[in-house]
Amino acid sequence: MGSSRRGTAFGGRLAAIVGMLALVLGGALVPSIAGARQAETTLTLWDTQVSGVALEVVEQLATEFEEAHPGVTVEHQGYPLEELQETLPRAMQSGEGPDVAQINNGENLMGPMVRAKQLVPLTDYDAEYGWTADLSEGLVARNRYSDDGATFGEGTLWGVSNTAEIVGFYYNRQIFEDNGVEVPTTFEELEAAMQTFKDAGVTPLVLGNLDAWQAIHLFGTVHATMTSREYLDGLIYRSGDQSWESDEIKAAATKLQEWVEKGYLLEGFDGLNADDAWPLFGAGEGAMLLQGSWQAGDVQSALGENGGFFPVPSAGDATVLHVGGVGIPYGITTAAEDPDLAAELVDFLVGDRAREVLLEKGQLPAGEIAADEIQEGTVSGDVYAAWNEALANDQLGHYMDWATPTMYDTITDQLQQLLAGEVTPDEFAAALQTDYADYLAGQ
Amino acid sequence: MQTTSPASSAGVIGEAGAAIAAPAGPARRGIAGSAWEPYLYLLPAALIFTLFVGVPVVGTVVFSLVHYNGIGALSSAEWAGIANYTDAFTDPKFWEAAWHNLILIPYYVVLPAVLGLIPAAMVQGMKLRGSAIFRVGLFLPYIMPGVLIGVVWRWLLNPVFGPVNDVLTRLGFDPPTWLGDFTWALPTVGVIGAWAAYGFCYVVFLAGMQKIPADLYEAARLDGASGWEEFRSVTIPGLRREIAVVVSVNLINALRAFDVIKATTDGGPGRQTEVVALYMINSAFGVNRVGYGAALAVLLAVITLVLSLLTLKLFGDGDD
Numbered sequence: 001m002g003s004s005r006r007g008t009a010f011g012g013r014l015a016a017i018v019g020m021l022a023l024v025l026g027g028a029l030v031p032s033i034a035g036a037r038q039a040e041t042t043l044t045l046w047d048t049q050v051s052g053v054a055l056e057v058v059e060q061l062a063t064e065f066e067e068a069h070p071g072v073t074v075e076h077q078g079y080p081l082e083e084l085q086e087t088l089p090r091a092m093q094s095g096e097g098p099d100v101a102q103i104n105n106g107e108n109l110m111g112p113m114v115r116a117k118q119l120v121p122l123t124d125y126d127a128e129y130g131w132t133a134d135l136s137e138g139l140v141a142r143n144r145y146s147d148d149g150a151t152f153g154e155g156t157l158w159g160v161s162n163t164a165e166i167v168g169f170y171y172n173r174q175i176f177e178d179n180g181v182e183v184p185t186t187f188e189e190l191e192a193a194m195q196t197f198k199d200a201g202v203t204p205l206v207l208g209n210l211d212a213w214q215a216i217h218l219f220g221t222v223h224a225t226m227t228s229r230e231y232l233d234g235l236i237y238r239s240g241d242q243s244w245e246s247d248e249i250k251a252a253a254t255k256l257q258e259w260v261e262k263g264y265l266l267e268g269f270d271g272l273n274a275d276d277a278w279p280l281f282g283a284g285e286g287a288m289l290l291q292g293s294w295q296a297g298d299v300q301s302a303l304g305e306n307g308g309f310f311p312v313p314s315a316g317d318a319t320v321l322h323v324g325g326v327g328i329p330y331g332i333t334t335a336a337e338d339p340d341l342a343a344e345l346v347d348f349l350v351g352d353r354a355r356e357v358l359l360e361k362g363q364l365p366a367g368e369i370a371a372d373e374i375q376e377g378t379v380s381g382d383v384y385a386a387w388n389e390a391l392a393n394d395q396l397g398h399y400m401d402w403a404t405p406t407m408y409d410t411i412t413d414q415l416q417q418l419l420a421g422e423v424t425p426d427e428f429a430a431a432l433q434t435d436y437a438d439y440l441a442g443q
Numbered sequence: 444m445q446t447t448s449p450a451s452s453a454g455v456i457g458e459a460g461a462a463i464a465a466p467a468g469p470a471r472r473g474i475a476g477s478a479w480e481p482y483l484y485l486l487p488a489a490l491i492f493t494l495f496v497g498v499p500v501v502g503t504v505v506f507s508l509v510h511y512n513g514i515g516a517l518s519s520a521e522w523a524g525i526a527n528y529t530d531a532f533t534d535p536k537f538w539e540a541a542w543h544n545l546i547l548i549p550y551y552v553v554l555p556a557v558l559g560l561i562p563a564a565m566v567q568g569m570k571l572r573g574s575a576i577f578r579v580g581l582f583l584p585y586i587m588p589g590v591l592i593g594v595v596w597r598w599l600l601n602p603v604f605g606p607v608n609d610v611l612t613r614l615g616f617d618p619p620t621w622l623g624d625f626t627w628a629l630p631t632v633g634v635i636g637a638w639a640a641y642g643f644c645y646v647v648f649l650a651g652m653q654k655i656p657a658d659l660y661e662a663a664r665l666d667g668a669s670g671w672e673e674f675r676s677v678t679i680p681g682l683r684r685e686i687a688v689v690v691s692v693n694l695i696n697a698l699r700a701f702d703v704i705k706a707t708t709d710g711g712p713g714r715q716t717e718v719v720a721l722y723m724i725n726s727a728f729g730v731n732r733v734g735y736g737a738a739l740a741v742l743l744a745v746i747t748l749v750l751s752l753l754t755l756k757l758f759g760d761g762d763d
Binding site: 211409 | 515603622623709711712725729731
């Protein structure tokens with residue numbers, strides 16, 4: 001999982017600085033207000049829910065928590081992911097950190113924060129509340145680090161996710177029908193479908209890559225059909241001697257360039273932000289949209305019954321390792337004065353009630369979805385079915401930018417160059433390997 | 444009322460009073476009137492300056508001398524000496540970013556100056572109805588936050604539903620995606636920067652022109668000068684100081700370019716529009732190399748200082 005999952009609002013970093021300033025000023029005021037109320041307790045909650053259905057979910061859960069705990073106020077503050085990632089550590093340092101926050105996995109944030117002793121271990125709370133009971137260990141491992149923060153993927157639990165994520169293709173049923181195209185069941189059929197749309201003058205695939213992160217998902221999705229568990233895990237967990245200069249990375253890169261050349265991507269995709277792209281699809285432009293399950297609620301409300309979702313189909317009989325996993329986990333920081341109360345809030349955010357609310361709103365909760373929750377023929381129903389299947393068959397891969405702390409920067413830069421034909425697939429693979437090797441050498 | 448002594452300005456009224464009060468003034472009033480008095484008035488400003496400029500500047504210099512990830516306790520920082528600076532000089536990404544700043548200079552400095560000078564020269568001396576509204580309108584982009592300008596232009600230039608490409612396509616052109624195009628992205632953010640600055644240049648030039656004595660124009664006209672000759676030999680020399688101001692302010696803006704680019708391309712596509720300020724922020728907060736980011740900040744500040752001093756020396760007329 002990486003910083004690529006969601007777009008950032010414009011001026012993310014600039015806003016982070018402004019946010020820090022506001023924090024310093026605001027921080028001076030908050031204690032005096034809280035002091036005036038005396039008996040009241042305030043829990044601050046920072047996460048990445050800034051708009052749409054995802055924001056509705058967290059606000060509803062926070063309100064329900066307040067109702068269940070008289071005298072406790074939850075102050076929710078949503079940030080775009082990149083901004084949260086930059087603001088949280090600074091806020092912790094100046095003693096203004098939140099009680100509960102979403103801590104991005106791996107070396108993005110969780111590792112450094114564990115090493116800086118800014119997180120409260122959750123293993124005991126998990127035993128008490130049973131947060132991870134329904135999740136496979138492979139998914140839980142992404143939220144584990146050894147106590148000294150040196151080893152990733154095992155040891156103490158530092159975060160719990162409430163949502164799951166799978167990247168795939170949203171599609172417009174009407175456009176599919178009008179052009180006599182069925183939902184593709186193989187990668188070859190997917191390409192044939194795109195060619196059919198192209199010939200008919202319909203945009204095959206909507207994508208916006210001006211802000212550079214959606215191409216990570218496009219690349220990951222194509223690569224997902226060409227890779228193996230051994231290679232991908234080895235690469236991302238840095239556990240084997242895998243190299244980015246591999247045939248499969250080059251083949252996926254070649255395929256992307258082929259798609260651009262054939263005109264399968266929305267014309268002008270390189271000048272359009274991702275958050276401007278999906279509303280176009282929602283308005284009926286284009287046959288398919290490549291996006292993650294986090295957009296399910298929004299696509300559903302835009303397209304209604306006209307929308308659907310399918311995960312990338314396999315090429316031949318190869319197993320697909322879908323881009324996805326579980327959502328950014330919630331953790332408790334050492335700024336929490338009452339960690340037990342903070343744990344109760346986490347329970348509200350990731351427990352059974354959260355699951356109910358997520359399902360109600362068409363979002364994808366972590367863990368398997370019960371059959372009676374799946375409504376066929378809806379966007380969310382399709383997403384749930386795809387998730388269940390990927391979960392049952394151990395078909396979840398990774399976000400490619402998760403490999404090193406600088407990989408997001410490198411891969412977004414390189415993908416824009418690749419899609420514009422500025423680099424060859426060989427040069428692309430070599431540049432990613434250079435980033436990777438530099439990081440391993442520094443370890 | 445006439446007063447004869449400077450001390451009388453402190454409030455003593457009347458000539459006789461002034462004569463008596465003057466010598467006794469400093470002793471009787473304590474600090475008021477003493478050599479310390481001006482510094483007392485400066486104190487509040489100096490405190491604010493120290494707190495919000497002095498301390499951060501010193502802090503940045505200190506940070507530039509350590510390796511620090513910005514997440515752990517400050518005690519986890521390791522002394523780096525000048526390593527961050529030597530890293531910068533051998534870092535191709537830094538040079539690439541600096542090169543982009545250099546390319547932006549004509550767009551940020553020359554283009555807005557010319558775009559501001561032409562309308563200023565045209566309306567000079569005219570009694571234009573509603574000229575105040577005109578001035579305010581042209582000045583508006585200059586006071587708009589850069590992020591807002593970026594968002595507006597990103598919409599204008601949107602290749603799918605933006606008006607610019609819509610018009611160009613209707614006229615039979617095949618426009619690029621501007622901000623997403625490897626060739627066009629940097630010139631495009633340059634032009635946006637010029638658009639943001641030319642109103643400022645216009646207002647400064649217009650004010651300067653109103654200062655030029657009318658008889659100079661009259662003399663030029665008697666000598667049979669054409670409009671162009673008048674512009675070249677009267678207007679331009681008369682605007683020397685204004686040109687110095689415009690060039691140095693715009694130059695500083697070119698070197699510290701950040702907000703518009705952040706809000707439009709965020710340095711992309713690839714690294715096509717990455718400038719030093721963006722690279723600095725990304726180094727410090729994106730990949731958590733706070734020391735390196737601080738070193739880039741110091742370098743950028745020094746380069747800006749040197750170049751703006753050079754500009755003032757070049758254009759200034761030496762009497763200030």
